[in-house]
Amino acid sequence: MDEVLGKPTMISRVLLRLLFLSFTLNVGLVSRLIYEYDHERGSSSLHTTDAEEKQSYTEFCLGEEASKKTRESTTMSTAAADHEAYVSESSPSLSTEAEEDGKEKVVNLDHGDPTMYEQFWQNMGDKSMVVISGWQSMSYFSDIGNICWFLEPEFAKEVRRLHQLVGNAVTRDHHIVVGTGSTQLFQAALYALSSSGAFEPVNVVSAAPYYSSYPSVTDYLKSGLYKWAGDAYSFKGDEPYIELVTSPNNPDGFMRQAVVNRNGGVVVHDLAYYWPHYTPITYLANHDIMLFTVSKCTGHAGTRIGWALVKDKEIAKKMTKFIELNTIGVSKDSQLRAAKILQVVSDSCEHLNSREDSKNFFRHASRLMAERWDRLRDAVRQSGLFSLPEFMPESCNYFGEANTPHPAFAWSKCEGGIEDCESFLRGYNIITRSGKHFGAEAKYVRISMLDREQTFNLFVKRLSNISL
């Protein structure tokens, strides 16, 4: 209910207590009903698939040829989702399903759908629930006093609070621009940093291996403002450029810095993965343009909310203008939900280094990631199929201890003379993304570490049985 109540006055604080007493009577029933409804919804979603209509999904992250397998796999992982979200780990039906691996089930780890966090949020229960009345947030406008006029003040407040607590980025003296995910903000930055009067489109570069969506998202509209110019390492000449620095990097998880460092260039920092569960927080980022998203921070990819921290006022204005022209602002409902989610994450920070520190979101997630990476490395040792990147522990300013990075993706290189790693794994019904989409060799694949427990279990089990 907190979302509706907000910051109550003296009177309403009293009313809030009364309401809470009465409301607790309902909680048991509510959660029971949530279970009923979603269990139903989950299972029904398994039966509504229509073979004739399924090609579109493959266009998201995948080549057409992987279409059929992907659809099967996603159907499976939808099933897994519904089980995991509402059935305890010890459920016999689930464990039986996990044991038997007939290899015919497709394991899809191509895209970074962060569904591994569902369990944490289910454990949070009503704390992370939002309630939105029919008459709320109907206007186009959120905060007319702000450069970003569609930014919900509550969301902005929680963004600043979380960065303050984690210590991963400066928000003071930066403007916040909210976006429909960081993909929209990336395009807003390109628009803001390019000049409509320029004779030639500005070059957009990133050091390989770079995020596989950068080329297509830069070029799909054949814009006269900017164009994809490939690997930053091989960018020559003295033309103006925009360099994208993803740190930690997608796909390989290493911390990054700009590599071109020339006059007439500007840098956009994509810090989507610069959170304590993926990498040690080693410095307080204070770049001109920094992009973040709830998808990778809290796992709420379906909410489509990202934010940019922007130092220069005119750039913030131009990014806001892009989002105005592109989608006339950003959903208020999603901003309200994201505000609530970030608030719960910030509140959970109080448990850090306490006896209940598994209630701390970052501690919980960082243990999950560490455990998954250990299991992956074990499986890889058994099969000898891959080589994986090695990371050194570093002191994390958030956890106050030395931590090893546990990236959201495993950037894996096939050994034993396998030239096309993606095809090789597809032979085992394991869908990954080929290195060639990242400006690297086909020997490499990117493997998501963020999928549901059941999918990840099936993956390591199958992997450990592959021997060269």
Place this chain on the structure above:
Amino acid sequence: MDEVLGKPTMISRVLLRLLFLSFTLNVGLVSRLIYEYDHERGSSSLHTTDAEEKQSYTEFCLGEEASKKTRESTTMSTAAADHEAYVSESSPSLSTEAEEDGKEKVVNLDHGDPTMYEQFWQNMGDKSMVVISGWQSMSYFSDIGNICWFLEPEFAKEVRRLHQLVGNAVTRDHHIVVGTGSTQLFQAALYALSSSGAFEPVNVVSAAPYYSSYPSVTDYLKSGLYKWAGDAYSFKGDEPYIELVTSPNNPDGFMRQAVVNRNGGVVVHDLAYYWPHYTPITYLANHDIMLFTVSKCTGHAGTRIGWALVKDKEIAKKMTKFIELNTIGVSKDSQLRAAKILQVVSDSCEHLNSREDSKNFFRHASRLMAERWDRLRDAVRQSGLFSLPEFMPESCNYFGEANTPHPAFAWSKCEGGIEDCESFLRGYNIITRSGKHFGAEAKYVRISMLDREQTFNLFVKRLSNISL
């Protein structure tokens, strides 16, 4: 609560009754607290404005020169909003404020912010409330079996149901593509209908007066796929083209048909205003691409949800691809909320022509629009300042009676030799949008009819006192 409960099983139906009994105890307190919170929030939003930071908003719909006035006006209308949403019409404080008009208050009717519907939705109370748990809709995917893989099945179901009830558009044999408002869907359609292999960008045309955003939204990225080519009436030559047909038209409210009708052309129908409260439903639309949005249908502009009904499967796939590249899908939270809102509107249709037919959303809204148009025409008669478009009554298939159109905008022509109507009205602190943005003369202005009651009252009062 319905959103969480969904379609309960036998067991949960019983639980639902128990829950409802217990929950009703809270309703009084909840609504009281909502009032407390929002009243607070409203008034505080009046004090947080910072003069130095306010230019950005003017970029939405307005020229820079109107900046200051617009900001003042919006501050006012924010104040009005908070009053109107939580204080009864008969509140003395409100009526006093409405009576006195010192002319120094800016009345901003430039943009079509559909806040007039807030009152209806407040009256709906909990019926239109959505509750979203922290673990819901976390994945990127909604319906893997669908061409539009990020379309929430519940939203799709309610879209089809509403069109079926209203009879304004065919949904059978059409694919639904959901978008972040119809602005994103408009760009998705341009992307889907243009060819990346074409030597020249395809011409995008619309008959003047056309929607003022079409030129800028078509050209802001200087795309090599499509380019704005102006008024469809003056489009000559045999190059390929895309014609945008807005019907009823924004700004003038008249029903429209394609005007170019040549080979090598395709038509996109923007039917955002083809609903019974704006115009009689005279035919069942069955075009290849039809765009709709909740902003203008139910007033939920802040939710940023629109939908396209698309006949051709390949076009639907390409539109889906655009939205995938642009924002990686559409917020699940907003789709769930929009589904709930559309469900309430459809449910309210049962009251049509009953004794309680003011509970029918379209009847309620259509009476409001008719009453506003009457008051506008009275004020115009008194001042003699404008001429307004005249509409003939037509038989409405939805209401089952003859109705006169009452468009969302008043397309007004200044008389008495006034050449620049927008500037003239700004002299009276009335902000409108000049005809020149719509490919028409500066003698014309577009005036929003959808703003909050208090703003509209102030407008007609002030207008009736202007005499030539």
